[in-house]
Amino acid sequence: MADKGDFDTEFGHACNSLFQDCRLSQCTHITNVTGRARSANETESHEDRNLPLDNPYLFAAHVIRCVLCVFIIVLNLLVIVMVLRVKRGRHRMLFFIVNLAIADLSVGLLFVLPDALEDRAPDWPLDDIACKLKWFFDNIVMFASTYVLVAMSFDRFYVIAWPIRSSRIGIRSAIIMIATVWILSAIMASPMLKVSGMSVDDESRRKCALDIKDTLHLQIYVTAYFFLIVIIPGTAIALCYTGIVVIIWRKSVVKKHRNQKNDNSEQSTTLKPASMKRSSGIISKAKFKSMMMTFVIVCTYIVCWFPFFTYFILQVYGVIDKNDISTVMHATAPLNSAANPLICIVFNLRLFCPSLFVRKTTRKEDAVSDNTAQEDV
Numbered sequence: 001m002a003d004k005g006d007f008d009t010e011f012g013h014a015c016n017s018l019f020q021d022c023r024l025s026q027c028t029h030i031t032n033v034t035g036r037a038r039s040a041n042e043t044e045s046h047e048d049r050n051l052p053l054d055n056p057y058l059f060a061a062h063v064i065r066c067v068l069c070v071f072i073i074v075l076n077l078l079v080i081v082m083v084l085r086v087k088r089g090r091h092r093m094l095f096f097i098v099n100l101a102i103a104d105l106s107v108g109l110l111f112v113l114p115d116a117l118e119d120r121a122p123d124w125p126l127d128d129i130a131c132k133l134k135w136f137f138d139n140i141v142m143f144a145s146t147y148v149l150v151a152m153s154f155d156r157f158y159v160i161a162w163p164i165r166s167s168r169i170g171i172r173s174a175i176i177m178i179a180t181v182w183i184l185s186a187i188m189a190s191p192m193l194k195v196s197g198m199s200v201d202d203e204s205r206r207k208c209a210l211d212i213k214d215t216l217h218l219q220i221y222v223t224a225y226f227f228l229i230v231i232i233p234g235t236a237i238a239l240c241y242t243g244i245v246v247i248i249w250r251k252s253v254v255k256k257h258r259n260q261k262n263d264n265s266e267q268s269t270t271l272k273p274a275s276m277k278r279s280s281g282i283i284s285k286a287k288f289k290s291m292m293m294t295f296v297i298v299c300t301y302i303v304c305w306f307p308f309f310t311y312f313i314l315q316v317y318g319v320i321d322k323n324d325i326s327t328v329m330h331a332t333a334p335l336n337s338a339a340n341p342l343i344c345i346v347f348n349l350r351l352f353c354p355s356l357f358v359r360k361t362t363r364k365e366d367a368v369s370d371n372t373a374q375e376d377v
Contacts, residue, residue: 057324058119061331065116068331068338072108075341076101086351092174093290096152097344099178100297103148104337106141112334114138123206128198131208135196139189142229144182145337149298150233151177153240156291160244188228195221215316222316226309230302237298244291293347297340304336 079101083094114134118124124131155174159166166173197211212218308329314320 055324057328061327062116062119064328064331065112065119068334069108069112069116071338072104072112072334075338076105076108079341079344080105082345092155092171095171095174095178096148096155097348100145100148100152101341101344103141103145104340106137107145107334107337110134110137110141112337115331118208124198124208126208131198132193132196134208135192135210136189139192140182140185143185143188146229146233146301147181147185148178149294149301150236150240151181152294153237153298156287156294157240157243157247159287160247160291219316222313226313230306230309234302241295289347293343296347297336297343300339300343301336304339305333308333 080098083098083101086094151174155177158173195210195212196208199207199209199211201207210218210221212221308326311320311326311329315322315326
C-alpha cells in the first residue's frame, strides 16, 4: 500500500507538472500572439501618424514646407556667397543684405525644416529642454528676420536725411543696428522658454508645443505676438518711408525754387559731365535703388505674414471656426524668406553678376559706371 501511495503521489506530481508546463506553453503562445498583434497595431498606428496625408490640407502644408525649405536654404546661401565675392569695399547695404540672408537662412533651418520633419514624425523624439530650445531659437530667427527690415528701412531714412553724416560714420552704424536687432530678438523670444514644452495629444502623441491651456492666456500671447511681429515693425517701417517721402518732397521744392532763381541753370546743367548731373539730383541713383529694394522686401513680408496672423487671431477670438486652412497659411507664411534673396539678386544684378552687363564702352563711360557702382549706399 505504501508503494502504491508513493506511486500515486509521484504520478500526481508528474501530472501536475505536465499540466503546468502545458498551461505555461499555452500562455506563452497566447502572449506571443497578443504581443505580435499589439506590435502590428502599434506599427499601423505609427504608420498612420507618420502619414497624415489623408487630409488634403495637411498634405499640402507638408509639401509646401519641404519645397519652401529647399528654396530658402539654396537661395540665401547663394546671396551670401555672392556678397562675399564682391570686392568693392565695405558697403553698409551689402552688410544689411548678408545679415538678412543669414536671418532668412536661419528661418529655413530652424523654423521650416523642423516643422517639415515633425509632420512625418510620430512623436517628438527629444526631451523637454530640447523642445523649449526649439521654440526659443524659432522665435529668435523670426524676430531677427523681421527687425532686420526695420533696421534697413531706418538706415535708408538716415542716409536720405543726413547723407554727409552717414558717409562719415560708414558701416559702424549698420553693425550697431544689426547687433541690437539680434539682442532684442533673443530678449523677445525668451518667454518661449516658459510657455513651451512637451505635451501628449488626444492620440497619445508626444508633441512639442505651446503649454497654454487657458483661452485668455492664448489670446494674450497671440495678440502680443501679432504686435511684435506685424504692428510694431510695420509702424516703424511706415514712419521711416513717410519721412523719406517728406524729405524728398522738401528737397525737390527747394531745388525748384533754386532753379527758378537761376536763369542760367538749364545751360549750366547741359555743360556739366554725367557724373555731376547725378550728384546734382535730389538723391543718387544707387540710393534710390537700395531704397526701392528695401520697400519691395517690406511689402513682400507684409503680404506673406499679415493674412496668417489676421486669420489666426480671428480663430483665437472665436470670430471664425477652427479649421485646417490655418495650417496651410502657416506653411506659406515664411515664403518671404525665399522671396527676399530673389529680390536682392534682381536689384543688384550689375553688382553680383557684372559679366551679364559686359559691353563695349568708352573710358569715360566706364569711369562713370564705376563711380555709380561704388557710391556709398
